[in-house]
Amino acid sequence: MHDLIVVGAGLAGLALAARAQEAGQDVAVIEARSRIGGRSLVHRTASGCYDLGPAWIWPAMQPRVARAAAALGLRLYRQADEGGFVFQDSDGTAQRLPHGFTQEPPSMRIEGGIAALAEGFAARLAPGTIRLGTRVERLVLESDAVGVETGAAALRARRVALALPPRLAATIGFAPALPAASLRQFEAVPTWMAGHAKALAIYDAPVWRASGLSGGAFSRCGPLGEIHDASLPGAAGEAALFGFFAWPAAMRAARRARLEDAVRAQLASLFGPAAGSPRALLIQDWSTDELTATPADAPPLAGHPAYAPLALPAPWRDRVLLSGSESAPEFGGYLEGALAAAEAAAAMNAQHGGGLPAAGVAAGR
Ligand SMILES: Cc1cc2nc3c(=O)[nH]c(=O)nc-3n(C[C@H](O)[C@H](O)[C@H](O)COP(=O)(O)OP(=O)(O)OC[C@H]3O[C@@H](n4cnc5c(N)ncnc54)[C@H](O)[C@@H]3O)c2cc1C
Known part of the structure; x- marks a missing residue:
């Protein structure tokens, strides 16, 4: 069983994974694309x-x-x-x-x-940490872990970080199911520039x-x-x-x-x-690009949305974190937001006994 599974190898996911691994955690990064970087292309x-x-x-x-x-x-x-x-x-x-x-x-x-930023964080990870071409389809809550189901495999971790836009988080299956109000809340968050x-x-x-x-x-x-x-x-x-x-x-x-x-x-x-x-x-x-946008992202936005941190409801809250840029406490939607979201996820993980230091995710150390 992994300590932490990070879903998404964009800048946010890679920054969080690098810090968690350097803190001694057993980390896996699961990425649906055949490359890292997400929107950094x-x-x-x-x-x-x-x-x-x-x-x-x-x-x-x-x-x-x-x-x-x-x-x-x-x-x-x-x-x-x-x-x-x-x-x-x-x-x-x-x-x-x-x-x-x-x-x-x-x-x-x-x-x-710009992809050099994501590549820099990825270079700090131990070989084999990132699994490319693996889309997470369903999360299953267990008593002491989260089951992470992909098309080909079932993995387990004490905690999962969804380092992707909330609208994409809402497309993943959850067992038990998320309340409709949470899904609506996630679907209402525009993915910046999608x-x-x-x-x-x-x-x-x-x-x-x-x-x-x-x-x-x-x-x-x-x-x-x-x-x-x-x-x-x-x-x-x-x-x-x-x-x-x-x-x-x-x-x-x-x-x-x-x-x-x-x-x-x-x-x-x-x-x-x-x-x-x-x-x-x-x-x-x-x-x-279905790994960035949903049909809801097609209409133009009037301006930069006011993003705010998002959390899953109980009983998921302690086990699954939202940690993509659109869930950041500040600079949501931007690259800076991706690093702020990773920093916040590290802090929450530490708070919940995950053993991650709260600060310094983005310090490049
Ligand atoms: C055209 C454009 C221009 C932009 N310009 C700027 C700019 O100039 N400056 C700036 O600061 N920001 C800009 N942005 C925003 C910036 O790209 C984002 O803030 C940043 O890349 C978000 O990083 P992230 O890691 O949170 O998400 P992402 O980069 O979207 O990474 C999410 C990752 O999750 C993966 N994923 C999704 N679903 C699954 C699943 N089920 N299983 C496994 N993996 C999955 C995706 O493939 C992706 O790799 C721009 C974006 C775009 C599209």
Whole structure:
């Protein structure tokens, strides 16, 4: 029997698992995907890694991410924003403004891609700790343990941490069943950015800079609503743009066959004809990723939700913790929230006699 089974090898799950194992616990991490990182997903080329999920951190405001990045020796660089900015109106008219659009505080990127954070925590785990390609289907409460059922195996642990969005926790079977009110509560928590999609366009050169543009743009007509330079520092012979879709999930689904053409046409109209012919164009639609989004995540959100810690009801409360970013005590939904949630889960585990130190999960130690 394990001391702790962590369900989900995103940043939250890996941060919690690393700390628990370093405290001497017998830990297993169960991950449905064939890779670690969860929403931290990168596209690799010979030049480096481009972020298809989260890309930005704000170390001045986010102490856990800042500490973890520093402890892992990760190098940060500022989101490129020098040069002119393009504003596209709802009728498609593009206006080139001479000034950049500067984010305040500046958004910072991680050299090597954002997944380096999750990979750093995973590297601290003993070989064999993470089981990939294993989806947890049902939790069974026993007198002194929790049974964790996957398609292929049944595992047991004294405690389980669900390091995933509450909406996905609600899709797991519970025996005895969770009260309907708890399921409704979990289903009501939006998964941050789960309804979104990103486009990544890779070029041989930063063709937008030739016209004095930063690669930054806002559009009221789409398909992309916000575009930024995604070029990797020091990558010779390669440059990139990325954009968030303004078209909501339902519109993207209806226009799927023409989505790439629409993106190419928009990039050309904003940054000039050469921008319409990237070497590669990738679209990562998170709303169709069933290990991130549920159908409830498809409608656009009005803003960042007010997340709050969540707990399972008795008799589950002492045995199963919710520890994904959307259950964090602060910065819910963000990478910082993933580390805050891991920290809080460690504290709860220690409180309930799990032997985990309460502090320092995100200290990168
Ligand atoms: C497009 C996009 C842009 C974003 N931009 C930013 C940004 O710039 N800055 C920022 O701070 N945050 C950003 N975010 C949010 C950030 O990605 C999340 O806060 C963070 O990744 C959450 O980590 P997590 O470990 O809590 O969850 P996840 O990364 O979602 O990990 C959950 C894991 O659980 C696994 N899983 C699910 N169900 C099961 C099951 N039944 N059995 C086994 N495994 C299961 C999943 O496969 C996944 O690996 C963005 C997200 C997206 C999608």
